[in-house]
Amino acid sequence: MRWEGNAESDNVEDRRDGGGGGGGFGIGGGGLGIGAIVIALVGGAIFGINPMTILGMLSGGGGPAPVQQQAPAHAPPANDEAAKFVSVVLRSTEDVWTQLFQKAGATYHPPKLVLFRGAIPTGCGQGQAAMGPFYCPADQKVYIDLGFYDILRNRLGAPGEFAQAYVIGHEVGHHVQDELGITRKVDAQRGRLSEAQANALSVRVELQADCFAGVWGHWSQQSKQWLDPQDIQSAMNAAAKIGDDALQRSAGRAVVPESFTHGTSAQRQHWFMAGYQSGSVKACDTFGAREL
Structure with a gap:
């Protein structure tokens, strides 16, 4: 992935110096072993699970928790390559989704x-590194511990920079789902569903997010030509591993299908490629699809 030299986003907040205010543990550090973390991820807390559910449970409540006072955020250091990478990827998503929303007569708020x-x-609520990266609709922020x-x-056996970009x-x-009003509609339905039905709905939410990631990949490649075939393969491998x-x-x-919240490996690969090959938001209607 040829990302070096591309424009970076101004919407990155660096709270790794304690500005986040939380304790907990660092991935790979003491306290909780990697094996236990991976098992926790199996429970659904990986890669975008709805934080309205999991974070609320962690904080002891059933819904959003008030944000604690935090030290002012700052931009990442200029010499931090990992932070620079995510800033470049985020900027690319901003460019793509801003243009797609404009074409639809709408405004995208990054x-x-x-x-x-x-x-x-x-x-x-309280976010934990063990949950993997996640999006919080209550404050419209993406959170990631780069560990x-x-x-x-x-x-998990998913190397490659575009695998990281796919995250x-x-x-x-x-966030795009939130912008389109999909998140609110889904959350309104959850309380009326059984656990199995709620899990099935979550699968459709997550697969659509995979498809939207593919749409972004399509248009970023059209504008930047920064991907090679092995980059797409790395994203497909990541989709398979998670x-x-x-x-x-x-x-x-x-393997208990009724407990799935994100979809099978084959489904995640299919929907990412549906978005990547078409570049169309309409191709990402997982809610209307009879077969996932």
């Missing part, structure tokens, strides 16, 4: 992306 370590208070990329590469594209996809069925197998557990 999310902030917050870098943190260990734990951080959010508009949705997750070590897990993605070394523990951001997926979370921004959740399918619900693959995660349950990797944890030595039985």
